[in-house]
Amino acid sequence: MTAGKFITLEGVDGAGKSTHIPAIARLLQARGKEVLLTREPGGTPLGEKLRELLLHENMHPETESMLMFAARREHIEQVIRPALARGVYVVSDRFTDASFAYQCGGRGVSTAKIGQLEQWVQGDFQPDLTLLFDVPVAVSTQRLAGARNPDRFEQEGADFFERIRNAYLARAGQFPQRFRVIDSGKPIPEIHYELEEILSIV
Numbered sequence: 001m002t003a004g005k006f007i008t009l010e011g012v013d014g015a016g017k018s019t020h021i022p023a024i025a026r027l028l029q030a031r032g033k034e035v036l037l038t039r040e041p042g043g044t045p046l047g048e049k050l051r052e053l054l055l056h057e058n059m060h061p062e063t064e065s066m067l068m069f070a071a072r073r074e075h076i077e078q079v080i081r082p083a084l085a086r087g088v089y090v091v092s093d094r095f096t097d098a099s100f101a102y103q104c105g106g107r108g109v110s111t112a113k114i115g116q117l118e119q120w121v122q123g124d125f126q127p128d129l130t131l132l133f134d135v136p137v138a139v140s141t142q143r144l145a146g147a148r149n150p151d152r153f154e155q156e157g158a159d160f161f162e163r164i165r166n167a168y169l170a171r172a173g174q175f176p177q178r179f180r181v182i183d184s185g186k187p188i189p190e191i192h193y194e195l196e197e198i199l200s201i202v
Contacts, residue, residue, distance in 0.1 A: 004084040008095040011133035012161045014140030016184045027199045036083045039093040047071040055151035061107035069117045105167025133184035137161045
């Protein structure tokens with residue numbers, strides 16, 4: 001059996017990536033692929049419990065980082081690897097690039113420490129494709145302004161999201177073979193056309 005592919009979606013809060021998840025699933029299914037949609041933090045019963053803590057409980061940035069990777073370890077072993085082995089295409093709303101963006105860029109945790117956690121938890125396991133939905137921070141914060149019950153990340157200021165955006169773009173520059181940066185400020189039909197072209201060769 002041919003192994004599946006692992007596709008991750010990244011971007012600052014308010015970039016609009018979740019808007020495009022159904023379209024991504026449809027495009028892959030139209031090519032005859034079985035698709036599993038998942039998210040981080042979360043994706044497993046334990047991961048969802050950790051998600052609630054991470055989104056709503058104040059904690060030290062390094063505690064935040066370690067909990068993110070604890071949830072990720074369960075996610076990889078219980079969900080992602082087994083699905084890929086069955087030939088399923090796994091589409092995850094965030095993965096480890098989010099830790100480099102949010103915990104390193106946003107919170108100031110050292111990249112060396114996040115890199116050690118990455119190596120410990122996943123070794124050389126990486127997504128086959130990462131779609132980075134990018135918008136100016138002014139646009140993302142405007143979109144977040146209408147959110148109900150914002151979590152503790154969404155409540156952060158523009159400087160926090162500017163650092164995250166810069167960290168994401170730096171990651172994209174570091175791994176151009178894996179990343180595709182999408183201008184998420186474009187009209188939705190244009191974005192879907194771009195996604196169709198990208199996903200046609202995955």
